[in-house]
Structures are given as structure tokens and as C-alpha cells.
Amino acid sequence: AQSVSQHNHHVILSEAASLELGCNYSYGGTVNLFWYVQYPGQHLQLLLKYFSGDPLVKGIKGFEAEFIKSKFSFNLRKPSVQWSDTAEYFCAVNGETGANNLFFGTGTRLTVIP
Amino acid sequence: ETGVTQSPTHLIKTRGQQVTLRCSSQSGHNTVSWYQQALGQGPQFIFQYYREEENGRGNFPPRFSGLQFPNYSSELNVNALELDDSALYLCASSLSVTDSYEQYFGPGTRLTVT
Numbered sequence: 001a002q003s004v005s006q007h008n009h010h011v012i013l014s015e016a017a018s019l020e021l022g023c024n025y026s027y028g029g030t031v032n033l034f035w036y037v038q039y040p041g042q043h044l045q046l047l048l049k050y051f052s053g054d055p056l057v058k059g060i061k062g063f064e065a066e067f068i069k070s071k072f073s074f075n076l077r078k079p080s081v082q083w084s085d086t087a088e089y090f091c092a093v094n095g096e097t098g099a100n101n102l103f104f105g106t107g108t109r110l111t112v113i114p
Numbered sequence: 115e116t117g118v119t120q121s122p123t124h125l126i127k128t129r130g131q132q133v134t135l136r137c138s139s140q141s142g143h144n145t146v147s148w149y150q151q152a153l154g155q156g157p158q159f160i161f162q163y164y165r166e167e168e169n170g171r172g173n174f175p176p177r178f179s180g181l182q183f184p185n186y187s188s189e190l191n192v193n194a195l196e197l198d199d200s201a202l203y204l205c206a207s208s209l210s211v212t213d214s215y216e217q218y219f220g221p222g223t224r225l226t227v228t
Contacts, residue, residue: 004156032215034215042221043117043118043219043220043221043222044157044206044219045219046216046217046218049215051215090156090157092156095159095170095172100145100162100170100208100215101147101162101170101172102147102149102157102159102215102217103159104156104157104158105156106154106155106156107154107155107156
């Protein structure tokens with residue numbers, strides 16, 4: 001059965017600190033991976049996605065993620081966080097239901113202290 | 115370009131009642147997916163609609179049903195509401211069923227079952 005694990009439930013950082021949020025998945029087929037972000041009071045938004053090719057993917061707002069197939073991981077990184085990065089971050093993998101749906105992890109809440 | 119809209123914003127129902135939630139997809143998008151997000155969890159896939167037909171379903175009982183209309187808008191119906199149905203219900207649209215991993219989310223409907 002497929003699964004997505006986000007081990008960090010709540011991360012607190014000071015501004016300018018570096019960020020790495022873990023995401024591990026299990027999926028039997030061709031994998032497509034995503035990071036979504038939900039800012040307070042806003043919709044879920046796509047941060048970045050990996051379908052194929054270069055395993056280092058760059059997204060919006062200076063975020064990047066690296067797909068490491070051997071580790072079944074797709075960790076999200078940002079070299080220097082800002083207060084405006086305070087949000088909930090969700091890792092997702094393509095689902096197995098026959099529809100092109102997303103299977104989400106439980107999310108990581110990031111709080112950035114000014 | 116109009117984004118995904120959902121109505122109502124909030125809803126309170128009693129156990130055993132029925133509820134209908136509505137979603138208007140982003141302009142030009144013909145595929146709609148519904149997700150349930152319980153408190154502290156990531157979104158869980160309920161089902162997807164394409165060309166007015168169900169195109170895949172997650173692990174939800176038959177009392178969760180849906181419709182898609184010719185203008186691509188969609189409804190989620192839940193019968194015989196249970197306390198555990200209390201959650202944020204998210205609608206997401208995508209440009210086409212082949213592109214449906216790229217999903218654009220609405221703000222959600224917060225359903226409370228008492």
C-alpha cells in the first residue's frame with residue numbers, strides 16, 4: 001500500500017535559518033512527487049513537482065526538493081527562511097486509484113520567528 | 115482567470131442528515147477531484163470526476179457520492195452523516211484528466227457534524 005511519511009510535525013526556525021523538511025514515500029509504480037503549501041487562511045498551493053529528469057527540482061519562492069530514489073525520499077529545502085514562509089507543508093505522491101489523484105502526507109507545520 | 119470556488123464556506127449538520135457541497139472549477143478545467151481533510155491530517159482523496167463520470171475513487175463508503183455538470187462544476191453529497199465526517203472538504207480542478215496531477219485547490223468547505 002502506498003504511504004507518505006512526514007516525520008516532522010512542527011518545525012520552529014528563526015529567520016535566515018536553513019530549512020529541510022523530510023518526506024519519505026512508498027509506491028509501487030512510476031512515481032510523481034509534489035510539495036504543496038498552505039499559508040494561514042489560504043488555499044493549498046503547489047510549491048514544486050517532480051515527474052522525471054533532473055532529481056533536483058526548483059519551485060516557487062526559493063524552495064527546492066531532491067528526489068533520491070534509493071532512499072524513497074523527496075525532502076524540501078530552502079537555504080534561508082523568511083517569516084512569510086510560516087505555513088503548513090504537505091508532501092504528496094500520485095495515487096493508485098486509477099484516477100490521477102494525489103496521496104498526501106500528514107503535513108509539517110513550519111513556524112518562522114522574526 | 116477565476117480560481118476554484120466552493121460553497122458554502124461553513125456548514126453545521128446533525129448526525130444522520132444529508133449534505134451537498136458545491137464546487138466551481140477553474141476556468142478551462144474539465145476534471146474535478148474531491149478531498150477530505152480531517153483536523154491535523156493531510157487531504158484524503160474521495161473521488162474524481164471527468165466528463166460527468168466518476169473517474170476513480172478513494173477508500174470512502176458509497177454514502178459519499180458526487181456529480182459533475184456539463185459546465186464542469188461539481189457536487190459532493192454525503193448521506194447519513196456521522197460525527198467523523200466533520201472535516202474540511204476540498205475541491206481541486208485540473209486542466210484535463212491526463213494532466214490531473216497538476217491540481218488547483220479551492221478554499222474548502224468546513225463541515226461540522228454534531
